[in-house]
Structure formats: C-alpha cells, structure tokens
Amino acid sequence: MTNQHGRNDVASENIVTVFGGTGFLGRRIVSRLLDKGVDIRAASRHPHQTLENASGKRPFQPIEADILDRSSIAAALAGSRAAVNAVSLYVERGEQTFKRVHVEAAADLATASRKAGVERFVHISGIGSDPNSRSDYIRARGRGEEAVKAAFPGAVIVRPAVMAGPDDAFITTIVRLVRLLPIYPLFGEGDTRLQPVHVGEVAEAVSRLVSGQSAADASIFECAGPRIYSYRDLVREIATQLNARVRLVPVPFALWHILATAAEFLPAAPLTRNQVDLMRRDNVAASDLPGLEELGIQPRGIEE
Numbered sequence: 001m002t003n004q005h006g007r008n009d010v011a012s013e014n015i016v017t018v019f020g021g022t023g024f025l026g027r028r029i030v031s032r033l034l035d036k037g038v039d040i041r042a043a044s045r046h047p048h049q050t051l052e053n054a055s056g057k058r059p060f061q062p063i064e065a066d067i068l069d070r071s072s073i074a075a076a077l078a079g080s081r082a083a084v085n086a087v088s089l090y091v092e093r094g095e096q097t098f099k100r101v102h103v104e105a106a107a108d109l110a111t112a113s114r115k116a117g118v119e120r121f122v123h124i125s126g127i128g129s130d131p132n133s134r135s136d137y138i139r140a141r142g143r144g145e146e147a148v149k150a151a152f153p154g155a156v157i158v159r160p161a162v163m164a165g166p167d168d169a170f171i172t173t174i175v176r177l178v179r180l181l182p183i184y185p186l187f188g189e190g191d192t193r194l195q196p197v198h199v200g201e202v203a204e205a206v207s208r209l210v211s212g213q214s215a216a217d218a219s220i221f222e223c224a225g226p227r228i229y230s231y232r233d234l235v236r237e238i239a240t241q242l243n244a245r246v247r248l249v250p251v252p253f254a255l256w257h258i259l260a261t262a263a264e265f266l267p268a269a270p271l272t273r274n275q276v277d278l279m280r281r282d283n284v285a286a287s288d289l290p291g292l293e294e295l296g297i298q299p300r301g302i303e304e
Helices: 007-011 026-035 072-077 097-117 136-151 171-180 200-209 231-241 253-263 275-279
Strands: 017-020 037-044 063-066 082-085 120-124 156-160 183-187 222-223 245-250
Touching: 017 026, 017 072, 026 037, 026 200, 072 097, 082 097, 082 200, 097 120, 097 136, 120 136, 120 200, 136 156, 136 275, 156 200, 171 231, 183 231, 200 222, 231 245, 253 275
Parallel strands: 017 037, 017 082, 037 063, 082 120, 120 156, 156 222, 183 245
Antiparallel strands: none
8 A cells, every 4th residue: 555646546547536535434435445446545634544444455545635625635636537525524623614624625625526527526415414404514514515516516415324333423322321321311202213324335335326336317315224213212222132121211402412512522522512413303314315225235224
C-alpha cells in the first residue's frame, strides 16, 4: 500500500476515491470494492487507520484528504472514474459544523468531482433527511442532498436506515446496556419505528452502484433491513437473543435532550442531541423508493 499518487493513477481507468474511507461505513465500501477488483483511494484525515478486511487484498491507496480543504479534494480525485462521499459528522466541534460538512463540503466535493471528469458520484445521506427539519443535523443532511444534486447532476443518493455492525454505535450499545442494566431506559414510550440494516449490505449496495453492476436506474436508494420494529420491540428482541431479562422504562425526550447536551462535552460523546432528534421520528424506508432488493441484495435480519 502507498499513499502516493501521480501520473500512473491518472492513467488508470478504474480508480474509485472513497472519502471517509476509514469510517464505519467507508471502510466496508473500500473492502467490497477491493473484492470487485477496483483500484481504490481511501481518502480521510487519518489515512493509516486500519481498514477492515483490507489485508491480503489487492493494493489500495490510503491518502490524506480533508473534505474541508478544496485543494486536497482536487488532488485526491485526480484521474478517478467514480467517487463516494461517506464522510459523516455527529458532533459539532469548532469549524466542523453540520452545515460546513454535510452541506458546503459535500457540495464542494460534488463540484470538484464533476470538474475532474468523474463519471459516477455516490453521496451517503440517511433515511429521514429533511431540509426543513428543526434539527440542525437532519436539516443539514437534507440540504446536503440538494446541494450535491445541484453540483453534480446525476449523482446518486444512498440513504441507509440505522446501520448494525460489530462496532456500530446503536445495536452494540443496546446489547451492552441490556447485559449491564436490570432497568432499560427507552426513548419516550419506545414507539419510534426502526428498520435496522447490516452495514455490510449498505456497503455492497454502494459498491454495486459505483462499479456499474446495477441495472436499477434511480437517483435515490433507501437501504433498510427486512423487518420494522418499534424501539421497544427491538430492545426486547435483543434481550431475547441474549437470554437477558430487562425491565423497560419510558424516559421523556426532553430529559434525553438535556442528558445529550451534557454528554457532548465529553471527549467521546456517548450520546448526542442529533441522536435524540433522530429517535423522535420513524426511521423506515419509503415504499416508493428503490432499495437493496432492486440492487439484487437480499437483506438479512439483525437476529443473524
């Protein structure tokens, strides 16, 4: 592996640059594309973080690039056939705000990709993104989609549901708390509907869209699992799978918001206000938009 790129890269006809390539979803996208024999640049601010399952596969390029720096974006894109924006931000710190990362920088990346001659651009958003939301995070996600489409006509938006995986921040947290606590605090009454999806299946969907394996002709895909749960039922299902007994107790969203505000001051925030905002509304795929099955992927239940 190398972090150098130059004339030989430009000469390649199959380079895909994945921004956020060391993140929770990004590194799985890199791994799936490597499986397909694609030449990869994994671009991130910390390029030498371990990429899951990348060892033993064809060489790829972990390169340093900051989505907030237009010059580093342009350098990372040079000679790329396709690009993926898998950069995400959950807690605002300094100049890293939701608007700056999810709207302005996303538009910069889409614009730079178009100018670089990129053929396919895939932007990772999320189910529930809404440009008119009162939540700063959800609103930025929605406006980011609009900005990307304006900057790169033909861009594909991928909206995952809540993603599950070995190191996720959602299902793994529920598992840990169910094992630890005799009383489990619910978000509100626990009525919010969720459709969790395996992160590997979202990564496979993105890899098929980027590599042109899919015949599905659409600009938005919502990727979700096969089953819809209420949050309460999801916690119960996890407890059943773990053979654990737990008492579920409703906790008002107003209290969660206060707790999240305080938690965001911690170095690694265990809870954020945007997570609370997301739990206020259903996270379920729209029935009129294509998803995993249209991409030839059969979603698995989280029980597996």
